[in-house]
Amino acid sequence: MLSFWEKKHFLNFDLIVIGGGIVGLSTAIRYKKLFPNKKILVLERGLFPSGASTKNAGFACFGSLTEILDDLNHHSEQEVTNLVEKRFSGLCAIREEFGDEALGYQATGGFELITENEIADLNQLDKINDLLYPLFGNPVFDEIKDISKFGFSKKVLKVIRNKYEGELDTGRFIQSLWDRCQQLNIKILTGAEVRHLDIENGAVMVGERESGITFKSEKIAVCTNAFTKSLISELDIVPGRGLVMVTKKLPKTILWTGSFHYDKGYVYFRNVDNRVLLGGGRNIDFNGEQSTDLVINHKIRNYLKEIYSNIIMPGSPPEFEMEWAGIMAFGDSKTPIVKMVNHRVGMAVRLGGMGVAVGWQTGGELVGLLSKV
Ligand SMILES: Cc1cc2nc3c(=O)[nH]c(=O)nc-3n(C[C@H](O)[C@H](O)[C@H](O)COP(=O)(O)OP(=O)(O)OC[C@H]3O[C@@H](n4cnc5c(N)ncnc54)[C@H](O)[C@@H]3O)c2cc1C
Numbered sequence: 164m165l166s167f168w169e170k171k172h173f174l175n176f177d178l179i180v181i182g183g184g185i186v187g188l189s190t191a192i193r194y195k196k197l198f199p200n201k202k203i204l205v206l207e208r209g210l211f212p213s214g215a216s217t218k219n220a221g222f223a224c225f226g227s228l229t230e231i232l233d234d235l236n237h238h239s240e241q242e243v244t245n246l247v248e249k250r251f252s253g254l255c256a257i258r259e260e261f262g263d264e265a266l267g268y269q270a271t272g273g274f275e276l277i278t279e280n281e282i283a284d285l286n287q288l289d290k291i292n293d294l295l296y297p298l299f300g301n302p303v304f305d306e307i308k309d310i311s312k313f314g315f316s317k318k319v320l321k322v323i324r325n326k327y328e329g330e331l332d333t334g335r336f337i338q339s340l341w342d343r344c345q346q347l348n349i350k351i352l353t354g355a356e357v358r359h360l361d362i363e364n365g366a367v368m369v370g371e372r373e374s375g376i377t378f379k380s381e382k383i384a385v386c387t388n389a390f391t392k393s394l395i396s397e398l399d400i401v402p403g404r405g406l407v408m409v410t411k412k413l414p415k416t417i418l419w420t421g422s423f424h425y426d427k428g429y430v431y432f433r434n435v436d437n438r439v440l441l442g443g444g445r446n447i448d449f450n451g452e453q454s455t456d457l458v459i460n461h462k463i464r465n466y467l468k469e470i471y472s473n474i475i476m477p478g479s480p481p482e483f484e485m486e487w488a489g490i491m492a493f494g495d496s497k498t499p500i501v502k503m504v505n506h507r508v509g510m511a512v513r514l515g516g517m518g519v520a521v522g523w524q525t526g527g528e529l530v531g532l533l534s535k536v
Contacts, residue, residue, distance in 0.1 A: 186514060195347045221336075227323075390490075407442035444467050
């Protein structure tokens, strides 16, 4: 039962964005910057964003050596360089927009652990540096000469550095987006799950059909990533759950910082406030992780703990204090789906595992499409 005032002031907008993750908030901000007089509403089903954007590891990365080599098995050289370019320029764009301090950005570099399994890949290091040279004007990857300082297990034979990667504070990134929304007078409603999208009439219903509230809008942006199929079916989107764990604060100072990758980027870790943040391992149970349920996969948890004790911190007991899951979205291509469904509804979804890097730009691409029609 709505009041006269609620009906008069709260139901009609120029742009409604469904989903309040990195892409949804970026879309709202970039649209408002282009059209300052437009009235914009973001509808987020969770109290906080409840997909990937506050659950991620905060790697400001664009691909480790072995991940790029793996990508070249499935994509052309041009496609792979385009992906790297998009991710790197996306990172530069958020740093420029919000500033390193606001994002908690640290240019600490990216590092990849090379074991016997990957050692042959090093033969292609120069080839990849040559491929990426036009983008960076310098070699991207080099080998760290003295790896004893890291204290990794002897199974780690080499460590490859990527000097252009870094790390940021995931919470501060979302806070920066929220702050910008507030400055621009963009309304965000949380706990607002859209259950029905009326594409033809530009209407969205929050809540159940009988008791729900219908909002109307000139344009609608669907930014629901892995959850999009509940609103728009027949899309090439497969959910991919990811696990992240954080240890207790360690008594001894951790001697390394940066974004660390292992096993083609499937496993990743970093030093956060002298704790080890460790995540990934989806490749241990691909099928089991094709889920939108926010629960912990015990097989993967055990696998990560083994990596902690056997590779990263040899001999140390894995004393993890926190763990959580987040949901990513994948498909046949690593490129997000950014398209219009009709003249008023567009979507920017399927961000994969590098939405920190490409989320802001992807929102910008959707705004480009929404503002054309
Ligand atoms: C564990 C993990 C680690 C990651 N680590 C990194 C990393 O280190 N670096 C990196 O670049 N990327 C990383 N990523 C990927 C990155 O976080 C995502 O690509 C990015 O956050 C996607 O942003 P998004 O806004 O598209 O999606 P989401 O953050 O999933 O946002 C979609 C939002 O839509 C909301 N929603 C869904 N359905 C509805 C509905 N019907 N009504 C209202 N709201 C709805 C959801 O609650 C959600 O908040 C990681 C992801 C995970 C899960």
